[in-house]
Amino acid sequence: MSVTYIDAIREALETLLREDPRVFLYGQDIATFGGAFKATKGLAEMFPNRVFDCPISEDAMIGLAVGAAIEGMRPIVEMQFADFSSVAFNQIVNQAATHFYRTGVPIPITVRLPSGGTPGSGPFHSQSMEGIYAQYPGIVVLTPASVSDAYHMLIDAVTLDDPVIFCEHKFLYRWLKAKSINGDHLPIGQARIVRPGKHATVVAYSAMVHEAVRAADRLQQDGWEIEVVDLRSVKPLDIDTVLASVARTGRLLAVGEAFPWGGVTAEVVSRVTEEGFHLLDAPPQRLNARDTPVPYHPKLWAAHRPTPESICQALRKLLTF
Amino acid sequence: MLRARILENKLSSLYKAGKIVGGVYLGRGQEAVSATLGTALIQGTDFFAPLIRDQAGRTAFGEPLLDCTRTYLGSVQGPMRGRDGNIHRGRPKEGMPAMISHLGSQVSVVAGMLFAKRLQGTLEGRVGATCIGDGASSTGAFHEGLNLAAVEKLPLVVVIGNNQFAYSTPNDRQFACADLVEKARGYGIGGMAVDGTDLLACASVITEAVRRARAGQGPQMVVARLLRLSGHGEHDDAFYVPGEVKQGHYGRDCIEVAMRQLVENGIATVEEILTWQEQFADEVQRAVAQAQQEAAPDPYHENWTALATRFPLATPTPTQAVFP
Numbered sequence: 001m002s003v004t005y006i007d008a009i010r011e012a013l014e015t016l017l018r019e020d021p022r023v024f025l026y027g028q029d030i031a032t033f034g035g036a037f038k039a040t041k042g043l044a045e046m047f048p049n050r051v052f053d054c055p056i057s058e059d060a061m062i063g064l065a066v067g068a069a070i071e072g073m074r075p076i077v078e079m080q081f082a083d084f085s086s087v088a089f090n091q092i093v094n095q096a097a098t099h100f101y102r103t104g105v106p107i108p109i110t111v112r113l114p115s116g117g118t119p120g121s122g123p124f125h126s127q128s129m130e131g132i133y134a135q136y137p138g139i140v141v142l143t144p145a146s147v148s149d150a151y152h153m154l155i156d157a158v159t160l161d162d163p164v165i166f167c168e169h170k171f172l173y174r175w176l177k178a179k180s181i182n183g184d185h186l187p188i189g190q191a192r193i194v195r196p197g198k199h200a201t202v203v204a205y206s207a208m209v210h211e212a213v214r215a216a217d218r219l220q221q222d223g224w225e226i227e228v229v230d231l232r233s234v235k236p237l238d239i240d241t242v243l244a245s246v247a248r249t250g251r252l253l254a255v256g257e258a259f260p261w262g263g264v265t266a267e268v269v270s271r272v273t274e275e276g277f278h279l280l281d282a283p284p285q286r287l288n289a290r291d292t293p294v295p296y297h298p299k300l301w302a303a304h305r306p307t308p309e310s311i312c313q314a315l316r317k318l319l320t321f
Numbered sequence: 322m323l324r325a326r327i328l329e330n331k332l333s334s335l336y337k338a339g340k341i342v343g344g345v346y347l348g349r350g351q352e353a354v355s356a357t358l359g360t361a362l363i364q365g366t367d368f369f370a371p372l373i374r375d376q377a378g379r380t381a382f383g384e385p386l387l388d389c390t391r392t393y394l395g396s397v398q399g400p401m402r403g404r405d406g407n408i409h410r411g412r413p414k415e416g417m418p419a420m421i422s423h424l425g426s427q428v429s430v431v432a433g434m435l436f437a438k439r440l441q442g443t444l445e446g447r448v449g450a451t452c453i454g455d456g457a458s459s460t461g462a463f464h465e466g467l468n469l470a471a472v473e474k475l476p477l478v479v480v481i482g483n484n485q486f487a488y489s490t491p492n493d494r495q496f497a498c499a500d501l502v503e504k505a506r507g508y509g510i511g512g513m514a515v516d517g518t519d520l521l522a523c524a525s526v527i528t529e530a531v532r533r534a535r536a537g538q539g540p541q542m543v544v545a546r547l548l549r550l551s552g553h554g555e556h557d558d559a560f561y562v563p564g565e566v567k568q569g570h571y572g573r574d575c576i577e578v579a580m581r582q583l584v585e586n587g588i589a590t591v592e593e594i595l596t597w598q599e600q601f602a603d604e605v606q607r608a609v610a611q612a613q614q615e616a617a618p619d620p621y622h623e624n625w626t627a628l629a630t631r632f633p634l635a636t637p638t639p640t641q642a643v644f645p
Contacts, residue, residue: 067433
């Protein structure tokens with residue numbers, strides 16, 4: 001029997017509802033309908049008065065979660081798509097993220113963002129918002145790439161006393177399968193080396209981990225051994241694991257699905273340049289989506305985001321510098 | 322309301338003397354509305370999210386004067402420890418959230434506090450309230466929050482102090498309905514209008530709105546018509562408020578109206594009011610003096626972290642989750 005990434009998320013939500021009376025779920029179409037991606041399927045029946053449909057009011061959804069957290073609850077808010085969290089941006093970055101620093105009262109809310117592109121989703125159902133939220137102090141930003149991480153990191157996220165932006169990748173929802181949800185259960189804030197190598201380091205997160213591993217598989221046929229680091233958590237960023245990898249390989253490529261200006265890959269390259277310049281044998285490289293809105297047509301979309309082909313191309317350039 | 326006026330007059334003097342860290346935003350002319358709401362709420366049971374012009378409501382709800390003077394004067398012993406200032410202070414764990422500058426945002430936060438109490442089974446007899454201005458009624462956050470509170474049927478009271486100017490922008494550039502209270506009907510909630518310069522009218526209407534919310538009749542909106550009797554902040558001389566508006570009915574001072582009402586109705590004597598004034602002036606003086614002698618925050622002792630969690634976390638014991 002196999003478990004998908006969305007199964008793991010649903011299972012984590014069920015575990016959380018069963019084990020922690022402070023947890024409730026708030027989101028659009030998540031009760032009877034079970035959520036746009038069925039992440040909450042059946043939970044409203046299993047847990048009466050714990051799973052709520054709410055008006056299309058992203059700002060007020062987060063405001064309500066903040067208020068409930070002040071009064072001791074652990075709300076989990078589902079944004080129907082990560083893209084719509086821009087409507088809640090103010091409540092996330094100004095209300096939730098500043099609260100502990102300003103008042104000393106923590107805001108343990110978890111905001112689930114179905115993130116990233118899928119073919120045919122277009123500009124407003126495809127965005128990757130992790131870099132934007134990570135730029136603000138007071139927020140933890142998680143980007144699980146495996147079935148096991150989707151389960152364990154969601155449970156850990158709700159356990160944290162801080163606001164967590166939990167970026168789930170929509171492409172991984174049903175495409176990614178594992179034999180079970182068991183795994184190494186690394187703590188939040190620790191990166192994982194998913195594929196060891198010695199010639200170059202690819203730092204990736206979320207769905208890009210899988211694209212990077214495919215690229216590494218192809219380059220292996222030519223004798224190149226590529227190390228792939230899955231950040232898991234983009235904030236806090238485990239730069240120690242990245243630096244240790246770069247120390248072994250001397251070369252760095254950071255891959256992300258978000259827009260190219262700034263963001264997670266820029267932060268990784270900047271930190272490695274700052275703290276590990278002496279480790280580098282070649283200029284560190286970045287590969288991101290293109291600097292346009294995410295296009296609708298699958299052919300355009302596939303050329304907008306990094307792919308195994310474009311990652312291979314970037315790596316060959318890096319390896320032959 | 323008298324205590325708040327005396328405190329705010331003192332803050333204004335301190336601002337002009339350059340003693341205040343940051344800006345000063347006063348509630349002059351809005352004390353009758355704010356104090357009435359603060360009085361109708363029960364500290365320790367209810368929630369109150371004050372906004373920019375609610376010194377009177379804060380005091381009535383039980384906020385110590387020292388919270389105010391410490392925050393304005395930059396004492397590290399204030400509730401915000403120098404990390405936030407002036408009217409952004411609060412004590413969230415004691416039922417008083419700390420406002421952010423983005424107007425309308427507190428409506429859904431108070432709704433969330435009430436929602437938590439419903440889930441915990443302790444909502445009965447409890448009310449949450451927040452104040453906003455005419456300007457904030459134009460925000461998306463106000464609409465989303467009020468609509469959500471109405472859908473959830475929460476005991477939320479929203480008091481709109483329509484002081485006719487959002488900073489400098491007059492009502493006719495803010496909304497197009499004849500009166501903001503018309504909006505209540507659209508949300509399916511209770512709505513009442515009141516003359517915000519009339520203490521007895523405020524006491525009657527706002528207390529009734531709180532009673533209705535407490536009795537389970539869902540969200541209530543009160544629109545209090547009044548005039549801000551100072552600028553947006555003490556840096557602003559409000560030159561844009563026309564003379565005829567200042568001279569008009571709502572330009573009257575609610576404190577003077579209140580004093581007259583108390584005396585005429587035999588609630589208090591002139592002597593008693595004078596005694597209060599002396600007592601409050603003394604309290605204010607002591608709160609200012611105390612805060613002034615306290616240390617400012619020390620950047621070398623600040624921990625400079627915005628997270629409650631201390632990373633890196635220890636590696637957890639591997640768990641063998643059982644998947645059905």
